[in-house]
Amino acid sequence: MDREPLDRPVTLAVVEDTPVVLEGIRSWVAADPGRRVEIVASGNTVDSVLDGAGAHADVLLLDLELDNGVNSLPRIPELVAAGRRVVVYSVHEDDATVMAVLQAGASTFIAKNETKEHCVDTIVAVARDRPYVPPVMAGALVAADGQTSRPMLSAREREALLLWFQGMNKQSVALRMGISEATVKQYIERARVKYASTGRAAPTKTTLLARAIQDGLITADDIIEYQSLAADHHTRD
Amino acid sequence: MTASETSVRRNYSLGARRAAVSIVAAWHLGFDLVGTVGTWEDYRFPWLAGLAWVLYAAIAVVAAVALLRELPLRFTVWPYAAGALAVSAMVMAACEPGDVVNAADWGWGSVGWLAMVLFWDRPTWLRDLSLFLLANVVVTLAGLALAGTLDPRSLSKFLVVSVGAITLQAGASAGGHALDLAARWAVENSNRTAGAEAARKAADQVHADRLARYAEVRSAVAPVLNLLAGGADPADPDVRHESAVGAARLRRLIAETDDAPDPLLHTLRACAFDVERRGVVVLFLTAGTVPPLPLEVRRALVEAPIEGMARARRQARVTLVATPREVIVSVLTDAPSLPSADGSRAANVATRVEAENGGSQLWIESRWTAP
Numbered sequence A: 001m002d003r004e005p006l007d008r009p010v011t012l013a014v015v016e017d018t019p020v021v022l023e024g025i026r027s028w029v030a031a032d033p034g035r036r037v038e039i040v041a042s043g044n045t046v047d048s049v050l051d052g053a054g055a056h057a058d059v060l061l062l063d064l065e066l067d068n069g070v071n072s073l074p075r076i077p078e079l080v081a082a083g084r085r086v087v088v089y090s091v092h093e094d095d096a097t098v099m100a101v102l103q104a105g106a107s108t109f110i111a112k113n114e115t116k117e118h119c120v121d122t123i124v125a126v127a128r129d130r131p132y133v134p135p136v137m138a139g140a141l142v143a144a145d146g147q148t149s150r151p152m153l154s155a156r157e158r159e160a161l162l163l164w165f166q167g168m169n170k171q172s173v174a175l176r177m178g179i180s181e182a183t184v185k186q187y188i189e190r191a192r193v194k195y196a197s198t199g200r201a202a203p204t205k206t207t208l209l210a211r212a213i214q215d216g217l218i219t220a221d222d223i224i225e226y227q228s229l230a231a232d233h234h235t236r237d
Numbered sequence B: 001m002t003a004s005e006t007s008v009r010r011n012y013s014l015g016a017r018r019a020a021v022s023i024v025a026a027w028h029l030g031f032d033l034v035g036t037v038g039t040w041e042d043y044r045f046p047w048l049a050g051l052a053w054v055l056y057a058a059i060a061v062v063a064a065v066a067l068l069r070e071l072p073l074r075f076t077v078w079p080y081a082a083g084a085l086a087v088s089a090m091v092m093a094a095c096e097p098g099d100v101v102n103a104a105d106w107g108w109g110s111v112g113w114l115a116m117v118l119f120w121d122r123p124t125w126l127r128d129l130s131l132f133l134l135a136n137v138v139v140t141l142a143g144l145a146l147a148g149t150l151d152p153r154s155l156s157k158f159l160v161v162s163v164g165a166i167t168l169q170a171g172a173s174a175g176g177h178a179l180d181l182a183a184r185w186a187v188e189n190s191n192r193t194a195g196a197e198a199a200r201k202a203a204d205q206v207h208a209d210r211l212a213r214y215a216e217v218r219s220a221v222a223p224v225l226n227l228l229a230g231g232a233d234p235a236d237p238d239v240r241h242e243s244a245v246g247a248a249r250l251r252r253l254i255a256e257t258d259d260a261p262d263p264l265l266h267t268l269r270a271c272a273f274d275v276e277r278r279g280v281v282v283l284f285l286t287a288g289t290v291p292p293l294p295l296e297v298r299r300a301l302v303e304a305p306i307e308g309m310a311r312a313r314r315q316a317r318v319t320l321v322a323t324p325r326e327v328i329v330s331v332l333t334d335a336p337s338l339p340s341a342d343g344s345r346a347a348n349v350a351t352r353v354e355a356e357n358g359g360s361q362l363w364i365e366s367r368w369t370a371p
Helices: A019-032 A046-051 A072-082 A093-102 A112-127 A135-147 A155-165 A170-177 A181-196 A203-214 A220-236 B003-038 B046-069 B080-093 B107-119 B125-147 B152-227 B237-256 B261-275 B295-311
Strands: A009-016 A035-043 A059-063 A086-092 A108-111 B281-287 B317-325 B326-333 B347-358 B362-367
Touching: A009 A019, A009 A046, A009 A112, A009 B003, A009 B281, A019 A035, A019 A112, A035 A046, A035 A112, A046 A059, A059 A108, A059 A112, A072 A086, A072 A093, A072 A203, A072 B107, A086 A093, A086 A181, A093 A108, A093 B281, A093 B362, A108 A112, A108 A135, A108 B295, A112 A135, A135 A155, A135 B281, A135 B317, A155 A170, A155 A181, A155 A203, A170 A181, A181 A203, A203 B347, A220 B152, B003 B107, B003 B152, B046 B080, B080 B107, B107 B125, B107 B152, B107 B362, B125 B152, B152 B237, B237 B295, B261 B295, B261 B317, B261 B326, B295 B326, B295 B347, B295 B362
Parallel strands: A009 A035, A009 A059, A059 A086, A086 A108, B281 B317
Antiparallel strands: B317 B326, B326 B362, B347 B362
8 A cells, every 4th residue: 555645635526326335435535544535526427527626636436337327438538538547436347347448548447346445545546647456457457468369467467466356465465475565566566557558548548657667667668568569469459 | 861871862762773774775775776777677667767766765865864863854754755655656657557566666665664764753653654654555556556457466466565564664663662762761760770779878878967966966965964963953053064065065066067158157156146145245256258168177166166155154255267278266265164175176277275364264266277
């Protein structure tokens, strides 16, 4: 977990039309000891949220399936292109949905079953353009990587993602792999960065990659390699 | 009908057809040709007799080709049948009046062979052939009348030759068709035998499967039933867990033979569902598509995870990650422990059972790797 002090709370806009889910998000945000996130806007539709108080929120938390039958997936590219950091959450946690959301340019994906544990950490990481991989997304990355003929993930990265998906905490993963917790975090985040170069280009992806280099997560040379692998993935799609 | 049965029938059928064509060829060359050439000087119109021979030969060739290739005749069979009758009349007309039904008049006795080949493939061959032979008798009698030789001697000769020819021609035709029929019977018989044999094998297989399933069911529930029979308290948590484990095994046995698009997922889901009904919170997460796996691999993959699920007290996180070359099933649960697995083994499936979170949890992972 990132304990770097914040000069101000991260501002969050939530697009959610089920009151009880919104209440849940509010309570998780309120329960965060560091009070790192502040909800500045919420509403039933993307437009109603962004036209009002959410216009300048750091992060947009978007429910993939709104009750009125609207699927938010097609809206993601334009939001991301406009420079918004989008975190998508959904009850559909299959790998196809996760990968479609990532390909559309969203910063990250959280399954509804893991929102409680990972919601605040994800939002804070995304606000700083840092990768955050909740367990369900880790599973989707392993499955997606295993389906290609030129995998992008190393065996150690795969193993870390897999154990994380299976429900272990990072300390357990570290213990089992005989490495430090920081290295586990690095493996998992690096996997996300590698997959940031797939899908459509977006300002948030560029900042994610830039931040990853700055943090020493990857080197500039790696980027070129990932991009060539990503291009390879695209030609197959 | 199978390919080999079809070929048996075809061989018999083709044999009969070839025999019929050979008879016609031999007759036309050995008898008709000899008759025509040998009595050439005696004909009133030798060229007409020669023309009739050629017409007969032409019809015979067309009919033989159609018969051997099993193709229908162009313009149906009737113009050819009429042609054959014309041959009979032409030869008669070519003869001197006194020679009708004599050796020179070969046509009326031999066109029946032509008719045999022409009508061979028709379902109504017997009726058609009879009609033709009758028509030929009428034509011949008319020939005799026109020649003015309806005397007892000619008539008796006509009757003898007619009866002989008709008997031979109808007999040969009937024989050929009987061969065809016998072949069909043989094939039907062999089909029945093969069918009975297949049914017996299937029944044996079903019986063997049933015995195997019975043995599995027995091993799934016998321990807990023995415990209960021995006076164990059903309220005892250990006994309740044994019962839950037995129920999960039964569930797996039932689910793994269901016809589901993804049998592995189906089995795991069915077991998770049962565990949930016991009040355990199950989080079931999957990623990727499971490749087709043989039953023993599936069984080895799910056995330990299902035991783990069945022993869960309050919660279990079940995950499945599948790629074309690897399938990993895992359960992270608060189950106290797992008895050493002694059950299903399969090549390329590795199972790990380890304590997790300082012993408060149990982590079970089964991994299949493509060979």
